[in-house]
Amino acid sequence: MCELLGMSANVPTDICFSFSGLVQRGGKTGPHSDGWGLCFYEGKGCSVFRDPQPSYQSQIAQLLRSYPIKSEVVIGHIRQANCGEPSLANTHPFVRELWGESWSYAHNGQLKGHLELPYCVDQPVGDTDSEHAFCYLLGRLREHYPQKPQDMRELFSYVATLADELRSLGVFNMLLSNGEYLMVYCSNNLHWLTRRAPFSVARLIDEDLSIDFAKETTPDDVVTIIATQPLTHDEAWHKMEPGQWHLFHKGELVV
Amino acid sequence: MCELLGMSANVPTDICFSFSGLVQRGGKTGPHSDGWGLCFYEGKGCSVFRDPQPSYQSQIAQLLRSYPIKSEVVIGHIRQANCGEPSLANTHPFVRELWGESWSYAHNGQLKGHLELPYCVDQPVGDTDSEHAFCYLLGRLREHYPQKPQDMRELFSYVATLADELRSLGVFNMLLSNGEYLMVYCSNNLHWLTRRAPFSVARLIDEDLSIDFAKETTPDDVVTIIATQPLTHDEAWHKMEPGQWHLFHKGELVV
Numbered sequence: 001m002c003e004l005l006g007m008s009a010n011v012p013t014d015i016c017f018s019f020s021g022l023v024q025r026g027g028k029t030g031p032h033s034d035g036w037g038l039c040f041y042e043g044k045g046c047s048v049f050r051d052p053q054p055s056y057q058s059q060i061a062q063l064l065r066s067y068p069i070k071s072e073v074v075i076g077h078i079r080q081a082n083c084g085e086p087s088l089a090n091t092h093p094f095v096r097e098l099w100g101e102s103w104s105y106a107h108n109g110q111l112k113g114h115l116e117l118p119y120c121v122d123q124p125v126g127d128t129d130s131e132h133a134f135c136y137l138l139g140r141l142r143e144h145y146p147q148k149p150q151d152m153r154e155l156f157s158y159v160a161t162l163a164d165e166l167r168s169l170g171v172f173n174m175l176l177s178n179g180e181y182l183m184v185y186c187s188n189n190l191h192w193l194t195r196r197a198p199f200s201v202a203r204l205i206d207e208d209l210s211i212d213f214a215k216e217t218t219p220d221d222v223v224t225i226i227a228t229q230p231l232t233h234d235e236a237w238h239k240m241e242p243g244q245w246h247l248f249h250k251g252e253l254v255v
Numbered sequence: 256m257c258e259l260l261g262m263s264a265n266v267p268t269d270i271c272f273s274f275s276g277l278v279q280r281g282g283k284t285g286p287h288s289d290g291w292g293l294c295f296y297e298g299k300g301c302s303v304f305r306d307p308q309p310s311y312q313s314q315i316a317q318l319l320r321s322y323p324i325k326s327e328v329v330i331g332h333i334r335q336a337n338c339g340e341p342s343l344a345n346t347h348p349f350v351r352e353l354w355g356e357s358w359s360y361a362h363n364g365q366l367k368g369h370l371e372l373p374y375c376v377d378q379p380v381g382d383t384d385s386e387h388a389f390c391y392l393l394g395r396l397r398e399h400y401p402q403k404p405q406d407m408r409e410l411f412s413y414v415a416t417l418a419d420e421l422r423s424l425g426v427f428n429m430l431l432s433n434g435e436y437l438m439v440y441c442s443n444n445l446h447w448l449t450r451r452a453p454f455s456v457a458r459l460i461d462e463d464l465s466i467d468f469a470k471e472t473t474p475d476d477v478v479t480i481i482a483t484q485p486l487t488h489d490e491a492w493h494k495m496e497p498g499q500w501h502l503f504h505k506g507e508l509v510v
Contacts, residue, residue: 042307044380045343050302063318088300089357096352100378102344121376123355125299 002092002108003032004190005076006175006226008182008248012042012070013223017204017211020065021231024206025078026055032078034086036061039093039104040071041179046102050091072250073182075175077106083114089126093175094134096122098141099148101178105134108228109171109187133166137176153247153255156183160245167243175226182248184226186240192226193237194251202232222251257347257363258287259445260331261430261481263437263503267297267325268478272459272466275320276486279461280333281310287333289341291316294348294359295326296434301357305346327505328437330430332361338369344381348430349389351377353396354403356433360389363483364426364442388421392431408502408510411438415500422498430481437503439481441495447481448492449506457487477506 005022007015019038027033036058037050047069055061055078077092084090092106107130119135121142140162141155149155159176163185166172174185184190197220199213217223226248230237240246247255260277262270274293282288291313292305302324310316310333332347339345347361362385374390376397395417396410404410414431418440421427429440439445452475454468472478481503485492495501502510 042343045305045307045346047305047343048303050300052297052300059322060318063314067314088297088302091300097377097380100380102380122352125352125355125357 002077002079003030003228004106004108004173004175004226005074006182006184007071007074007223008251009072009221009223010250010252011218011221012072013221014068014070015074015076016065016068017209018225018227018231019076020209021204021206022076022078022227023055023061023065026061028056029206032080034079034081035091036076036078037091037093037106038064038074038076039095040069041073041177042071044101044179046095046104046179048093048095048104050088052086052088052091073177073179075104075106075177075182077108082110083130084126084128087126090128090131092130094131096134096138098138101148103138104177106175107133108173108189111166111169111172113169133172137162152181156181156247156255159183160185163245164243173228180249183245184240184248185245186242188242189228190226190240191228191230191237192224192240192246193235194222194224194253196222200234202235204232205230224248224251224253257332257334258285258483259361259363259428259430259481260329261437261439262326262329262478263506264327264476264478265505265507266476267327268476269323269325270329270331271320271323272464273480273482273486274331275464276459276461277331277333277482278310278316278320281316283311284461285333287335289334289336290346291331291333292346292348292361293319293329293331294350295324296328296432297326299356299434301350301359301434303348303350303359305343307341307343307346328432328434330359330361330432330437332363337365339381339383342381345383345386347385349386351389351393353393356403358393359432361430362388363428363444366421366424366427368424388427392417407436411436411502411510414438415440418500419498428483435504436509438500439495439503440500441497443497444483445481445495446483446485446492447479447495447501448490449477449479449508451477455489457490459487460485479503479506479508
């Protein structure tokens, strides 16, 4: 299996602290040593850092732990390969353009019979069940909405029905974003929390590292973190239920 | 204007030396301070590093100057904005999936009337003439070849006819790759050279840095470098003619 990391914030925020915890699980405190990736949005553009090396040994991951790229939406993933060998083409997050926007996606879980899922315009580059399912989702979205719909809640509700379908093929925990909204779909393991004033101190579970968010934030900051398993002690993480999904916008829970 | 950098090699090769020369032109020895990007292929996968900051000040560029990512194909670009503000969405190279492959593209020059170029499936995310032209190219390719053609020379010959069209709108120097082939189209400024045994010492023009390729390579290595302007003293760069194009495969000139 793999682990997911997501962030939605109302001001550009760095993910260094949470990512520091996650990278330890990439071959050190966890078995997810088959690659890692992080996608950061800046406006409509996105930067994707991906490496098929274990995150706790990766020089690029080392840079990102200390280099504060500030973003309103981040999607991250560390991989323990089960379908598709460790390679760059099989490393999440996957990003594709849809309706003139960069859509990013990461998946945790395993799907059976994914090769039978039809796709149209968007074709897989690698050979993971995850990317295949993403191409299927994009195909269904292009078919259902030739143009981007006005009502984003309706759009993501439709994605949730497709995610229900995919969950019936196995395990489908998913993060999906267009850089503005972040959708989270739970099949079995996903947790989230929203940090807002009054901020306090948090301690990572996977590394001896604490942060006093009161010193790093302004009173108006709202930052939601999503992770497969809680990343910190001392904070109240919400555990999601199978089949449950949420939509976050600028750090706030919308659905 | 901008500067382009490309590499095609028969063994995974790092671009650190050439990139060290190019980054100096990103705000120090050259005026191209509106962002930079590098795309590296590993098999079918590609990693794209892009930053709207000047390359000579960029921490990510600093990492890539010293971190030897080895690749058979690299496309790079440093930007001096003329169409589209400096932003991540407007930073080259642009990458899109076509026929299950990651196609990367970078453009130097300026096009008039680019907004009238039609596109279909692939839509621009940013607002540069360059990305708009890339979407136009992809649309024409999807229309002409619903599936990837067998004959890659024929495919790139067709791209050259489209590039001729685009050149009639202004200046269109282009690098295009699917990770296996690297196509180079010249509108006014492009140079290339192929390094092979016996290797010798090269000195960068933009920085006091030399490299003895005999110590860095094996006798079978073949590495072609493409750049807007020559990057080194002491080497015989080929200057391309307006309207000329080349295709490289594993370091060798194919067309």
